[in-house]
Amino acid sequence: MSQLLRKPNRSELSPGVTIVHEVTTENSPLKYIGFKVVDLASGARYSEELSKIECCIVVLTGRINFTDKEVAFENIGTRDSVFEQIPTDSVYVSNNRYFEVEAVSQARVVLCYSPSEKQLPTRLIKATDNMIENRGKFNNKRLVHNILPDSDPSANRLLVVEVYTNSGNWSSYPPHKHDRDNLPEESFLEETYYHEMNPRQGFVFQRVYTDDRALDETMTVENSDVVLVPAGYHPVGVPDGYTSYYLNVMAGPTRIWKFHNDPDHEWILKR
Numbered sequence: 001m002s003q004l005l006r007k008p009n010r011s012e013l014s015p016g017v018t019i020v021h022e023v024t025t026e027n028s029p030l031k032y033i034g035f036k037v038v039d040l041a042s043g044a045r046y047s048e049e050l051s052k053i054e055c056c057i058v059v060l061t062g063r064i065n066f067t068d069k070e071v072a073f074e075n076i077g078t079r080d081s082v083f084e085q086i087p088t089d090s091v092y093v094s095n096n097r098y099f100e101v102e103a104v105s106q107a108r109v110v111l112c113y114s115p116s117e118k119q120l121p122t123r124l125i126k127a128t129d130n131m132i133e134n135r136g137k138f139n140n141k142r143l144v145h146n147i148l149p150d151s152d153p154s155a156n157r158l159l160v161v162e163v164y165t166n167s168g169n170w171s172s173y174p175p176h177k178h179d180r181d182n183l184p185e186e187s188f189l190e191e192t193y194y195h196e197m198n199p200r201q202g203f204v205f206q207r208v209y210t211d212d213r214a215l216d217e218t219m220t221v222e223n224s225d226v227v228l229v230p231a232g233y234h235p236v237g238v239p240d241g242y243t244s245y246y247l248n249v250m251a252g253p254t255r256i257w258k259f260h261n262d263p264d265h266e267w268i269l270k271r
């Protein structure tokens, strides 16, 4: 199995708190992104003391209360399934802060981390703050909820977005990459994909490859899998009959999303 594909690996942290995924700079090829998927039973609490890392808490499903001991956000979250295809609430927490979440209902939260040394205010990123985009045409259409885009100065490094791709369509396509620190041409951003499928037995194909094919992995990705993108192009194809969801985290030396399309496939944009 590809080293870039991570299957769910559930481990109970404490009663009612289950870690489903934990990607760190120690157990992955990533240097700018950490990532946790946490399942919380109703009433369960999860807390963390951040060192020199910032965190975006995405309330993937269910509802939670949040506090960093200075501000509190109650009953946040908007959906019981990501396939309601409505934006959700998130919270940005800066480095060197403590935070605690308490599940108001059964919930799944995604904790997205990146190195940070300049403390910024804790911020509720409301669902209504998400900029929504309908991207693409023909069989390249997808719906994008921008949670923490590079136009939002709330974070030092993190970029967070969620993408829906309907039956028989492609996304992250034409293939693009952002693996060179070469602005204004291209920025260097590592990336993670957290995937869900509807119906849940579905799968998508994701390829991660570089121009020289030194890296060229094509993966069958299933519900709740994570794909790591340290470099390279990273298109996703969705079989007929299924809807794909993925949450992207991106981070790198500069918080700008400037990608470069694979020249072999850029022609499709001119149709």
Ligand SMILES: O=C[C@H](O)[C@@H](O)[C@H](O)CC(=O)O
Residues within 6 Å of the ligand: 135, 142, 161, 163, 170, 171, 172, 173, 191, 234, 248, 259
């Ligand atoms: O680089 C960003 C990620 O590949 C996705 O968020 C991609 O941009 C989604 C899309 O445009 O299809």
